[in-house]
Amino acid sequence: MPELPEIVVISQQMDNTLKGKTVASVSIFQPKMLNRPVSEFMALLPQKTVVSVRPLGKWILLQCTEKFRLLINLGMGGEILYFEKENFPPDIRAIVKFAEGSGFFITLWWFGYFHLVGPNESHPMTDILGPDPLELSETDFFRVLEKRKGQIKSFLLNQKNIRGIGNYYIQEILYRARLHPLRPIPTLSGGERKRLYQAIQAVLREAIDLGGSDYEKNFWGKSGKFGLSQMPIAYRENAICPCCGTKIEKIATGSTSQFICPTCQVWKE
Amino acid sequence: MPELPEIVVISQQMDNTLKGKTVASVSIFQPKMLNRPVSEFMALLPQKTVVSVRPLGKWILLQCTEKFRLLINLGMGGEILYFEKENFPPDIRAIVKFAEGSGFFITLWWFGYFHLVGPNESHPMTDILGPDPLELSETDFFRVLEKRKGQIKSFLLNQKNIRGIGNYYIQEILYRARLHPLRPIPTLSGGERKRLYQAIQAVLREAIDLGGSDYEKNFWGKSGKFGLSQMPIAYRENAICPCCGTKIEKIATGSTSQFICPTCQVWKE
DNA sequence: GACAAGAACACGGA
DNA sequence: CTCCGTGTTCTTGT
Numbered sequence: 213m214p215e216l217p218e219i220v221v222i223s224q225q226m227d228n229t230l231k232g233k234t235v236a237s238v239s240i241f242q243p244k245m246l247n248r249p250v251s252e253f254m255a256l257l258p259q260k261t262v263v264s265v266r267p268l269g270k271w272i273l274l275q276c277t278e279k280f281r282l283l284i285n286l287g288m289g290g291e292i293l294y295f296e297k298e299n300f301p302p303d304i305r306a307i308v309k310f311a312e313g314s315g316f317f318i319t320l321w322w323f324g325y326f327h328l329v330g331p332n333e334s335h336p337m338t339d340i341l342g343p344d345p346l347e348l349s350e351t352d353f354f355r356v357l358e359k360r361k362g363q364i365k366s367f368l369l370n371q372k373n374i375r376g377i378g379n380y381y382i383q384e385i386l387y388r389a390r391l392h393p394l395r396p397i398p399t400l401s402g403g404e405r406k407r408l409y410q411a412i413q414a415v416l417r418e419a420i421d422l423g424g425s426d427y428e429k430n431f432w433g434k435s436g437k438f439g440l441s442q443m444p445i446a447y448r449e450n451a452i453c454p455c456c457g458t459k460i461e462k463i464a465t466g467s468t469s470q471f472i473c474p475t476c477q478v479w480k481e
Numbered sequence: 482m483p484e485l486p487e488i489v490v491i492s493q494q495m496d497n498t499l500k501g502k503t504v505a506s507v508s509i510f511q512p513k514m515l516n517r518p519v520s521e522f523m524a525l526l527p528q529k530t531v532v533s534v535r536p537l538g539k540w541i542l543l544q545c546t547e548k549f550r551l552l553i554n555l556g557m558g559g560e561i562l563y564f565e566k567e568n569f570p571p572d573i574r575a576i577v578k579f580a581e582g583s584g585f586f587i588t589l590w591w592f593g594y595f596h597l598v599g600p601n602e603s604h605p606m607t608d609i610l611g612p613d614p615l616e617l618s619e620t621d622f623f624r625v626l627e628k629r630k631g632q633i634k635s636f637l638l639n640q641k642n643i644r645g646i647g648n649y650y651i652q653e654i655l656y657r658a659r660l661h662p663l664r665p666i667p668t669l670s671g672g673e674r675k676r677l678y679q680a681i682q683a684v685l686r687e688a689i690d691l692g693g694s695d696y697e698k699n700f701w702g703k704s705g706k707f708g709l710s711q712m713p714i715a716y717r718e719n720a721i722c723p724c725c726g727t728k729i730e731k732i733a734t735g736s737t738s739q740f741i742c743p744t745c746q747v748w749k750e
Numbered sequence: 751g752a753c754a755a756g757a758a759c760a761c762g763g764a
Numbered sequence: 765c766t767c768c769g770t771g772t773t774c775t776t777g778t
Contacts, residue, residue: 213766244764270766287766323764323766337767361775362758369765378765466759468765482752513778539752556752592752592778606753630760631773638751639773647751735774737751758774764767 213288216345216376217419217438218428219267222292225431226265226272226316229294233310234261235276242305245320247327247335256280257308257328269341269375271325279331283338289321294431316431341375345412348374353409357397364400364408365393365465377412379468380425383446385411386472392479393465393472399481418442446471482557485614485645486688486707487697488536491561494700495534495541495585498563502579503530504545511574514589516596516604525549526577526597538610538644540594548600552607558590563700585700610644614681617643622678626666633669633677634662634734646681648737649694652715654680655741661748662734662741668750687711715740 214222238257240250260276267273272292274282286292296314300307306326309315318326329335343352356374360367365386368377377385386393389411391404400408419425424436444454449462453473462471483491507526509519529545536542541561543551555561565583569576575595578584587595598604612621625643629636634655637646646654655662658680660673669677688694693705713723718731722742731740 285766290766325767360757366758366765371765371767382765466765467761554752594752629772635751635773640751640753651751735751752778754776754778756775756777758772760772761770763769 213270213378213380214286214290214424214428215270215378215381216267216416217381218424218430218436219270219272219376220420221424221436222431223265223267223272225294226274226292229314229431230262230265230274230310230316232261233312233314234259235308236311237307237309239307239309240305240326242320245305245324245326247325247329253328256330257282267344267376268338269344269371270378271338271341273338281329281335283325283327283329283335284318285325285327285337286318287320287322287324290324291319291429291433292316292431293319293429293433340372342371342373343375345374345376346416350406350409353412354405357400357405360397362397363394363465364391364397365468365470367397368412369468376416379470380446381415381419383470384443385415386470387445387477388415390476392477393463393470395479415442445473482539482647482649483555483559483693483697484539484647484650485536485685486650487693487699487705488539488541488645489689490693490705491700492534492536492541494563495543495561498583498700499531499534499543499579499585501530502581502583503528504577505580506576506578508576508578509574509595511589514574514593514595516594516598522597525599526551536613536645537607538613538640539647540607540610542607550598550604552594552596552598552604553587554594554596554606555587556589556591556593559593560588560698560702561585561700562588562698562702609641611640611642612644614643614645615685619675619678622681623674626669626674629666631666632663632734633660633666634737634739636666637681638737645685648739649715650684650688652739653712654684655739656714656746657684659745661746662732662739664748714742 235258238253240253243250260278260280263275263277265274270285272284294316300317303319304317305320306318365382367373368382389408391408419438422437424438426435426437426439429435445460448460448471451460453460453476456475458473458475460471461474462469504527507522509522512519529549532544532546534543539554541553563585569586572588574587574589576586634651636642637651658676660677688707691706693707695704695706695708698704714729717729717740720729722729722745725744727742727744729740730743731738
């Protein structure tokens, strides 16, 4: 599933490529990913022109003319790919074609959303997203942590608190901050909160600079370069921690699981 | 805090004593225990006559003429006491006087409610109470346990499930049923559910027969006789279990605590 | 555990 | 955590 870094990269590529292009046609092969009937998509989307493309947590926002917005969430295992010639894979879910012949299509492994929002319409799923972590000052980060009682990992994964972090980057973030994922927020010291903020900034920016994860594809179908060497712990059960040599463990963290170094990411009360 | 047995005893005494008496005046010394302005109490309550007094979980319901209801909850450490001559203690919160000179007053240690509900008005706090455990058949008890996932103690203490059981009687109930308070409901066998039902019936009826707890006062200011000999475990840390000789332990059960025999009330999955 | 309100958590569904 | 809705449990305040 693409997280903030992949969405930032893709949005930038889409912004560069699609800005000013006018939708000629739209094809939908999976109506349940939509927020309105297929017929309305067919009626409303064509003739709108792309004004800009911006990341919104794990969502991609295409701002269009007449105050229409196209909001795309790739869910798990989804891809959004540019095309100039029509040559589509078999599991395609939606196609948007522009007037001059190019366009993009979407594939999904399981769930995903393809939402068209008109002027004066609200969009509950994105309206409740928290701030972009890369636009958040350390002071504001400290402020959102205040009075929260839950576990630090589930807090960071909840898109209402901070948008864009998923179960992939959280592993490296918590490892670099040397924090156990189940630590209750009130037990975090000022120094730990500072480390956490720095780790979020560092991991996400580094991943963006490297074009995103090496197992996610960008708008051109190319993989990023953020991989093994940047993520020594994640998905490596029984490997050893490069910092202390301890064997990496896989633990359950709510509905997700996580790889940790039991020495570096030790639990403190 | 008075629980079901004390409320049953007090309600019976109030029913016998106050039925047919007409309110002459009401005095309020703590407005926050009310559900409406003091002025409305003064205007509405006088001239109403008591039709009946009934227990409602931990609440006392005075049914009055013109479909008015007086609902009293003594909270923690509260008392409701009859008087014939005016001779009040210092920490008094409310007084109701009847036409012929007698009346009752309320003292509270911490919280409590003194609510007047008119005809056609609802009362959210008592509307959501579960069934009276002594009016519940074994079949219905089994039915309310179905599909519940939580711990058995917090289920029984939640007044929405069953009304009137508090942290005093629950200790003897769970000891007699030989159940650990933190057992998840789905792990309870049919036999254990049956034991639990029987223990609830036995403990509550025995306590009513003895006039309630020996450290709570009734409408005449007299204590009940349900005490030490009926409660061998509760509030006796390091005492020994009369059944097996094991040392009694005090454990935390959510926000309350409880005394258990670790041998008799053993945890089973 | 008296109760309310809100947060956190668990689960099932799409 | 992809996100939602529902329901339940836990926390905090009065």
